Amino acid sequence: MTAAVLGGSAVALLAAFGGIALLGDLSAAAPSFVSLFALACLAYAVAVAWVLRRGVGPRGLAGILVAGVAFRLILLPTAPSLSTDLYRYLWDGRVAVAGVSPYRHPPAAPELAALRDRTVYPKLNHLDWLTIYPPAAQLLFAGLARIAPGSVGAFKLLIVAVDLGTLALLLGWLRALGRPPAWALLYAWHPLVVVELAGSGHLDAVALAASVGALWAAARGRDGWAGACLGLGAAVKLYPLLLLPAVWRRHPARAVLAAAGVMVAGYAVYAQDGLAALGSLPRYLAEEHFNPSLRGLLDLALGGIGEGGVLAARLAPLVGLGALAVAVGLGGREVPAWRRASWLVGAYLLATPNLFPWYALWIVPLLAAAPAWPWLYLSCAVGLTYLAFAQPVWALPGWVIAVEFGPVALGLALAAWSRRPAGGWLAGRRPLRVSS
Numbered sequence: 001m002t003a004a005v006l007g008g009s010a011v012a013l014l015a016a017f018g019g020i021a022l023l024g025d026l027s028a029a030a031p032s033f034v035s036l037f038a039l040a041c042l043a044y045a046v047a048v049a050w051v052l053r054r055g056v057g058p059r060g061l062a063g064i065l066v067a068g069v070a071f072r073l074i075l076l077p078t079a080p081s082l083s084t085d086l087y088r089y090l091w092d093g094r095v096a097v098a099g100v101s102p103y104r105h106p107p108a109a110p111e112l113a114a115l116r117d118r119t120v121y122p123k124l125n126h127l128d129w130l131t132i133y134p135p136a137a138q139l140l141f142a143g144l145a146r147i148a149p150g151s152v153g154a155f156k157l158l159i160v161a162v163d164l165g166t167l168a169l170l171l172g173w174l175r176a177l178g179r180p181p182a183w184a185l186l187y188a189w190h191p192l193v194v195v196e197l198a199g200s201g202h203l204d205a206v207a208l209a210a211s212v213g214a215l216w217a218a219a220r221g222r223d224g225w226a227g228a229c230l231g232l233g234a235a236v237k238l239y240p241l242l243l244l245p246a247v248w249r250r251h252p253a254r255a256v257l258a259a260a261g262v263m264v265a266g267y268a269v270y271a272q273d274g275l276a277a278l279g280s281l282p283r284y285l286a287e288e289h290f291n292p293s294l295r296g297l298l299d300l301a302l303g304g305i306g307e308g309g310v311l312a313a314r315l316a317p318l319v320g321l322g323a324l325a326v327a328v329g330l331g332g333r334e335v336p337a338w339r340r341a342s343w344l345v346g347a348y349l350l351a352t353p354n355l356f357p358w359y360a361l362w363i364v365p366l367l368a369a370a371p372a373w374p375w376l377y378l379s380c381a382v383g384l385t386y387l388a389f390a391q392p393v394w395a396l397p398g399w400v401i402a403v404e405f406g407p408v409a410l411g412l413a414l415a416a417w418s419r420r421p422a423g424g425w426l427a428g429r430r431p432l433r434v435s436s
Contacts, residue, residue, distance in 0.1 A: 002060060005050045010067040012043035013189060017074040020195070026081045030389035033082075040191035041380040048186055052371055056182045068167065068188030072160050072198035079152060082386060083358070086155055086201040087123040092131050092138060093145030094120070102131045102138055103273045106280075120150055130279040135266040136235030137203060156201040163197045166209040170365055173216035177338065177369055186368040192379055196358040204361050207237040211341075212365045214240070218247035218337040227255030231262030238281075239362065242321075242348060245329030246340035252329070291355040291385050291396060292317075293405045317351035338369045346375055357382045374411030378404065 019036045020026065026033045056064070080086045092102040094115055105111050108127040115121075131138070148154035170184050187193060196202050210233025217225035226247035233240030241259065248255040270277040289295070294317040302309030324347050328340050345363050349355060360382045363375050381404045388396050 002050065002054060002056055003063075006047055006056070006060065006063065009043045009047035009050075009189075010063075013040050013067070013071060013191070014074065016040035016043065016191070017071055017194060020199070021074055021078050024081070026199075026386070027389040028081075030386050034384060034386055037191055037195065037383045037386075038380075041383070044189050044191055044380070045376075047189055048371075048376070051180075051182050051185050055180055061182050061184075064182060064185045064188055065167070068185075069164070071189065071194045072163070075194060075199040076156055076160055077153070078199060080156075080200045082195070083200045083202065083356075084123050084125050085203070086152060087120050088125075088131070089133075089137075089141050089155060089201075089203060090120050090145070090150055090152070091115075091124055092133060093141030093143075094149065096138060096142035097145045097149070101270060101273050101276075102133075102141075103270060103276045103279050104130075106130050117150070126280070129283065130276075132279050132281045132284050133203070134235050134238060135270050135277065136232065137206075137237070139266075139269065140203075140206070140236070152201070156198065159201045159203070159205045160198050162205040162209050163193070166205065166212050166365065169209060169212040169216055170368055173212055173219060174369060176216055176219040179369055183368045183371070186371065186376075187365050190364050190379065192357060192383060193361060193364055195383075196361055200358065202358045202361070203237060204358050207233045207240050208361060208365060209233075210236070211240050211243055211362065214243060214247050215337055215341060215365075215369075218249065221250060223248050223251040223255040224258045227258030228262050230255075231259035234259065235263050235266035239348065242325060242344050243341055245325050246337050246344055248329065249337065288354050290353075291382075291401070291404075292353045293350045293355070293401075293408075294320075295351075295353045296401065314353060317353075321347050321351040338366065342366050342370050342372070342375075349375075349378065355382065355385075357385055372415075374408045374415070377411065378408045381407070 016036045016039045020033060020040075023029045023032055023036075051064075091107060095102045095105075095112060098115055100112070106126075106128050107116075107121065107124050133141070144151075144155055144158060167184060167188055170187055171181055174181055174183055197205050210229045214226040214229035214233070217223075217229060227244065230240045230243055230247065244255060244259060267277060292299075295313055298313035298316055299310070302313045321344075325344060328335075328344060342363075345366055349360060349363060352359065360379050363379055367376055367379070384400045384404055385396060387400055388394055391397070
């Protein structure tokens with residue numbers, strides 16, 4: 001029966017990903033893409049429910065891993081069309097190889113006119129913005145630009161390799177926690193992971209690998225290594241730093257110093273740029289606003305009282321997230337690291353003023369260790385936001401936001417009311433060994 005259920009789910013996922021690959025420009029076919037993505041999520045949900053409640057043997061695990069690789073290979077050759085981020089990676093690498101700091105000029109600057117082409121440059125957005133990517137990301141971009149300049153396929157191949165590395169780290173972490181290795185299916189088969197990494201080539205693959213590596217190190221009591229992993233992740237994309245309060249336990253200073261050391265080493269490469277090495281990150285934080293949950297509710301409640309209300313709506317969720325991080329770091333050391341990480345990442349998804357679909361990738365590896373249906377639902381429902389491409393003006397329909405966040409709020413409220421973990425029913429009655 002297990003072979004039939006998982007095999008049927010795998011076939012359905014293969015068909016959905018194959019259909020997505022055949023659509024071509026996904027932004028121009030957003031309703032069709034979202035429909036196929038929803039079908040993939042349904043097949044995925046069946047497989048998840050079976051694995052968590054029934055389990056699989058070693059041969060089943062091998063099948064899960066092989067299928068996960070096959071899903072990625074289907075989308076690997078496709079051109080990114082849901083996001084143009086990968087083209088910015090290629091542009092930044094080209095600028096660095098030309099001997100110019102990517103933090104010095106935006107793509108539209110006349111100083112960079114000689115670097116423009118007909119493949120990468122026309123697909124860039126925010127042409128008047130400096131890069132927002134940290135130094136380690138820039139070193140990665142420059143390294144690949146030297147090996148395979150302007151190659152979308154080479155960069156996506158690198159991202160998929162890192163993605164599969166995350167899967168290997170996840171298996172090690174699950175083993176350290178005493179979880180069944182087959183729970184890696186929650187990451188390996190997740191439609192969002194396949195679409196955003198193999199399909200769009202998002203750099204978040206590195207942040208996921210760093211986060212899982214840090215949590216595995218924390219499970220083994222290696223606070224220093226955990227901090228170093230998070231420092232590396234933050235030198236590529238800043239958000240892994242939020243997990244620092246989750247991974248320190250015995251030696252907080254060791255974790256903090258290791259993270260800081262790695263980040264300082266990364267920024268030292270661009271020391272000559274000074275504060276300009278932040279690029280347009282401050283502008284991004286001040287101006288970008290897409291698919292928020294708490295921010296959107298506060299906008300409705302406070303937006304009518306003027307600029308002060310708008311500012312309060314933006315800052316209040318972030319202040320709350322910071323307060324939670326402090327509380328977790330100071331008072332939650334007896335709570336396992338995986339649970340503290342789940343609190344922090346879940347709070348981040350609700351507090352961020354921008355929840356693009358690939359931002360939700362961060363919760364997926366945690367779901368393999370701590371299954372929770374509200375977050376599992378959100379990690380799939382966030383794909384609905386691509387329907388913004390089908391609107392006359394780039395905006396989300398109100399019903400999308402309601403369908404995306406309504407069940408999450410209900411699930412979290414029910415979990416709080418019943419005083420049981422939000423994912424307790426997913427894992428059946430199998431007892432879990434509590435570990436860091």
